[in-house]
Amino acid sequence: MTEHQELELHTLPLKYQDEPLYMQLYLHLREGILAGDIKAGERLPSKRRLADDLKISQNTVIRAYQHLVDEGYVKALERSGYYVEELSLLYRPVETTSLSPPAQGEKESSKILYDFAYGGVDPKALPLKELQRAYRKVIGESQLELSRMPHEQGHEKLRLELSHYLFRARGFKAEPEQIILGSGTDYLMNLLFEILPEDALYAIEDPGFPRIAEALKQRKRRYKCLSLDQSGVCLSDLEKSQATILAVTPSHQFPTALIYPVNRRTELLQWAEESGRYLIEDDYDSEFKYATRPIPPLKSMDQKDKVIYLGSFSKSFSPAMRVSYLVLPKSLIHAYQNKQVLFPCPVPVLTQLVMAELIASGEFSRHLNRMRLLYKKKREVLVQELSKAKDYCAIEGADAGLHLVLRLKRARADHFAEKAAQAGIICYPMSDYSIQAELGERLILGYAQIDLAELEAASQALIKLLREI
């Protein structure tokens, strides 16, 4: 902020309407100064300017200003104007305390030694210079696009780049017309619930994302929770449920981290072939596979066009970008376009064009390759350290993604997480993601956000605590 910013004032509240005009202005300015909305050192608008903006007389402004000067809120400097006084001695505005709980990874940092959060990416590895360059370039060349509403499905450029990317990275062909951009998976799931038939019966994974169940509930859609065997949702449960739509995370089930094997995938695809059925495939962290040959997504095996594919840049780039996308089967494009009124795409045009630029320039791909190496190393360190405490815990599902699951052998996960938090180590009980399932002994450990250099110490600190409990 510049030293002597000039205050702008474009309206007078009506709450002082029984007072004369000069008094209304005085009271309003005084309130702003006392509350800190008008800051010490700021210059009040010139009399002429304010009279013009508020459509009142200059005399009214002069009277109000004089009142503020008389009471010491403001000082008049000759040939310069009126400036708000430093009020430190008179009054200190109360620091507003947050009413909301701290978001994940935002807890008081002074007490936290290590946070095994799984919602973020490695902060030090973000290509900031390239991001600056991409924003600079795109802002310079997109004047027109920056001045109007985005296309409701998202900008053509990004949908085209995504179409190429999906072919290369995930092995299937999606036309730009099938792609819809959204602000996060939640947004797109909600959109899907509007596109799909109202009387559909949804089946969702348990454990899974409770937010999905919540959204279904709020939209008054019917759903059933299906538990998982070691290969994911099983066909007999699915058939018993009578569901018509199944939502799954086959590449790396969240949160259990299991990978659906090919046979299970084929079974589910066959199930979906029946008329009116669909599979929703949430491929949220598919970019990261460490062990075996990568299993292609359901969508690439989808001969009958029954898979709705959800992808995201949250893991592959950053969750702070809030860009995810939907690939609709061709049979659903009309249902989408026939929605009586289409909502404009919620992703800022600039964000869309920057992501397109990063893909087109190859920067996204270079970044992903660096991240694959980095996360692979992190995973190795973590697995190596945790393997030293086999009596206390077992590792599950460390073959993909940016988190693994730790099954505790001698403690309940929620008790342990509480204890660990007191020692400055934050880890996450899987039971937070259970809708009905019993998961008392499992912890989710994310390793994207902890620095590689610190991960060994972090793992050792965790094990030390495990041994103490």
Added chain:
Amino acid sequence: MTEHQELELHTLPLKYQDEPLYMQLYLHLREGILAGDIKAGERLPSKRRLADDLKISQNTVIRAYQHLVDEGYVKALERSGYYVEELSLLYRPVETTSLSPPAQGEKESSKILYDFAYGGVDPKALPLKELQRAYRKVIGESQLELSRMPHEQGHEKLRLELSHYLFRARGFKAEPEQIILGSGTDYLMNLLFEILPEDALYAIEDPGFPRIAEALKQRKRRYKCLSLDQSGVCLSDLEKSQATILAVTPSHQFPTALIYPVNRRTELLQWAEESGRYLIEDDYDSEFKYATRPIPPLKSMDQKDKVIYLGSFSKSFSPAMRVSYLVLPKSLIHAYQNKQVLFPCPVPVLTQLVMAELIASGEFSRHLNRMRLLYKKKREVLVQELSKAKDYCAIEGADAGLHLVLRLKRARADHFAEKAAQAGIICYPMSDYSIQAELGERLILGYAQIDLAELEAASQALIKLLREI
């Protein structure tokens, strides 16, 4: 794109699974080359690299590559690698034609002379340099914030700046804790429908935003449409409707452009004082007032904390940013926080921090002042020209905002708009915004997107057409 970008391939689709592995790879690459997803001049990954990425043997890769070379899709350059051939003679990928109708302002520009679109801002007036600078600064200093999920209500910095801004610009005090950021008004309205009691009966303006009616319908909320007299929604209709929540655009009713007078506002506020009732005030373009003394928003008169305030940067900065915000009454903050699962804020952190930076640095305010002058001039030109055709049309509601309403005296608006479109002039019949109301003779004319230098000619062209019909 660099001349010789190296292709990345991270998965093989299962659709060729009955073929031997080398054939799967060959078929997949060939498909990508033919479809244009793999482009001429691109280098295929090195044999070692691809074998490693796909967990197959190098011999398999060699066989597949050789096959592609043999058939002319790829050429091998010694000591350099395999490059995709230019296929112009063999094949030209079909240009995908859009399945979706062109978005507003995106119609084939070759035929359009003037577009009186009302959804955008003046493209030439956007402060691109300052925007570049803000992104550069924010990216440089926000490493940590860029690596993780945003706070569900939005970043504290922007909520704090908004709190100051609202006091100065709109004359009321909103604590950062009361502010929730969202991607556009639609998003926030949908959020509100979840926060407010399920059995609420909504009253909405007709004409108004049909998307709101649609969203209410989809969420199975009850609503009634209220017609407008010359001062907006009237109290007797409202009482008769038995509604508990009223959504209005009092600063500049959309689309009729009328401004609710103070008396009507006071009546509505008194109505809302009864327990269980709320007013939703959508203040979407309040930054632009041209004629009389600015009327403060309902929220600034809201002694009983019954007004839910919706603001947006769509008109004051650009709709391409997709940033809007909600100010919740304190009594509703708990209802918001008690929603079983909170959705993460859909606005990218970077966009939030850049808006905060623009407000804090004073750039937003300087931009607004420039825009007030610019749009005032545009409005004057338009009003002056249209006034010359009083026999054919009458101007309504030109005192605020970025659009005015033209009542046609000798033609139906939809017929005229169709005729005008044939002559390359795009204008918008208000009937698109009618839910039940009859508005056959009214046109919406936005003047933000047409260049000031062209507006006179645009208005004259419009009048010429009016006289011909």
